[in-house]
Amino acid sequence: MSENRPIDLTIAGFDPSGGAGVLADIKTFEQHKVYGFAINTANTIQTENVFHKIQWTAIDFVLESITTLLNSYAISAVKIGIVPSLDYLKQIVFCLKKHSPSIKIIWDPILKSSTEFDFLSIENQETLIEILQQIVLITPNYNEIKHFNPEEKDPQKIAKFFSTYCSILLKGGHNSDEIGVDYLFTTNNIYTYLPKTIECYEKHGSGCVLSSAITANLALGQNLQTACGNAKTYTEKYLLSNPTKLGFHHV
Numbered sequence: 626m627s628e629n630r631p632i633d634l635t636i637a638g639f640d641p642s643g644g645a646g647v648l649a650d651i652k653t654f655e656q657h658k659v660y661g662f663a664i665n666t667a668n669t670i671q672t673e674n675v676f677h678k679i680q681w682t683a684i685d686f687v688l689e690s691i692t693t694l695l696n697s698y699a700i701s702a703v704k705i706g707i708v709p710s711l712d713y714l715k716q717i718v719f720c721l722k723k724h725s726p727s728i729k730i731i732w733d734p735i736l737k738s739s740t741e742f743d744f745l746s747i748e749n750q751e752t753l754i755e756i757l758q759q760i761v762l763i764t765p766n767y768n769e770i771k772h773f774n775p776e777e778k779d780p781q782k783i784a785k786f787f788s789t790y791c792s793i794l795l796k797g798g799h800n801s802d803e804i805g806v807d808y809l810f811t812t813n814n815i816y817t818y819l820p821k822t823i824e825c826y827e828k829h830g831s832g833c834v835l836s837s838a839i840t841a842n843l844a845l846g847q848n849l850q851t852a853c854g855n856a857k858t859y860t861e862k863y864l865l866s867n868p869t870k871l872g873f874h875h876v
Contacts, residue, residue: 630660631844632698635837636687636717637706637733638667638679644871645830650704650837652874653859657841662700664690666708673829673870679744681709688720695724701844702729702761704837707744711752718759729843730760733836736769747772757790762849764836766796784810794839794853796832809853816850818857825864828872835860 635650643649647663654661664687670677694700703721708714714732721728736745747753753773757763765773767780770793774783784795788810797806797820805820828834838859842852859875866873 630658631701632660632662633837633840633844634662634664634694634700634703635706635840636664636666636691636703637833638669639665640669640671640830642671642673642829642871644673644828645833646706649830649833650706650840653834653837654841656859656874657838657845659701659841659844662694662698664694666706666713684713684716688716691717691720692724695721695728700725700728702731702840704840705730705732706833706836707735709745711745711747711749711756715752715756718756722759729840731836731840731843732756732760732763733832734763734765734769735832736772750774754790757787760791761843762792762794762839762853763787764794764796764832764839766798766832770795781808781810784808785815788812792849796835798831807853807857809850811849816853818854821858821861822865825861826866826868826872827870828864829870831860831864831872834863834872834874 633654635647637650638646640646640648647665651661651663666682666687668680718730721730770780770783773787777783784793787793793810795808797803805823807818809816835856838856839852842855862875863872
């Protein structure tokens with residue numbers, strides 16, 4: 626392994642189409658010159674258009690995998706993708722922090738696939754807050770953030786509230802009022818990221834690419850604001866790479 630490359634870990638699902646999950650994350654890491662490790666939370670049967678079946682990985686197997694890697698390597702940052710429950714996620718997060726207290730954790734809170742298959746429901750806000758307090762950033766879209774507090778209708782107010790626990794990149798792809806405008810909510814500030822173009826092609830797994838690009842940028846030493854901006858630029862190139870739902874990665 627090159628001594629010049631930081632190591633990132635993705636803990637997410639395996640998508641055989643390569644458009645989402647750990648395969649998309651590893652492709653993104655490699656393009657950023659970050660060495661990528663991967664642990665599967667699930668195996669799936671799917672294409673970019675249809676989700677057929679999922680088989681979750683036992684949490685003990687995931688935790689043992691995390692322990693093995695963190696005891697052997699200096700891992701800079703971790704991206705977490707699909708999980709079946711908040712308790713499952715909590716055990717992952719606390720295991721990571723136990724073995725590496727300074728590790729940077731980014732969670733892409735995927736509640737359903739781009740093909741509308743449900744993964745996770747957020748039912749316990751106390752557990753959610755416990756998790757967020759250990760995380761650097763989460764990357765929900767406008768539909769996902771609403772599940773964090775169903776009683777509040779304004780996604781930005783929800784993001785502002787939860788940003789007291791961790792930073793939140795509120796993605797604007799599902800915001801019809803400001804398509805493609807992302808907002809980074811930190812404890813003290815709100816940063817706006819305007820799209821360079823709204824002419825793009827829908828992609829399977831674009832959220833995975835964005836969150837793993839941020840993870841890579843943080844491992845490379847960028848601050849959070851810069852990491853999010855550069856990751857958005859990378860993801861826009863990915864969205865423009867071809868007209869199909871499976872994108873090409875670019876240096």
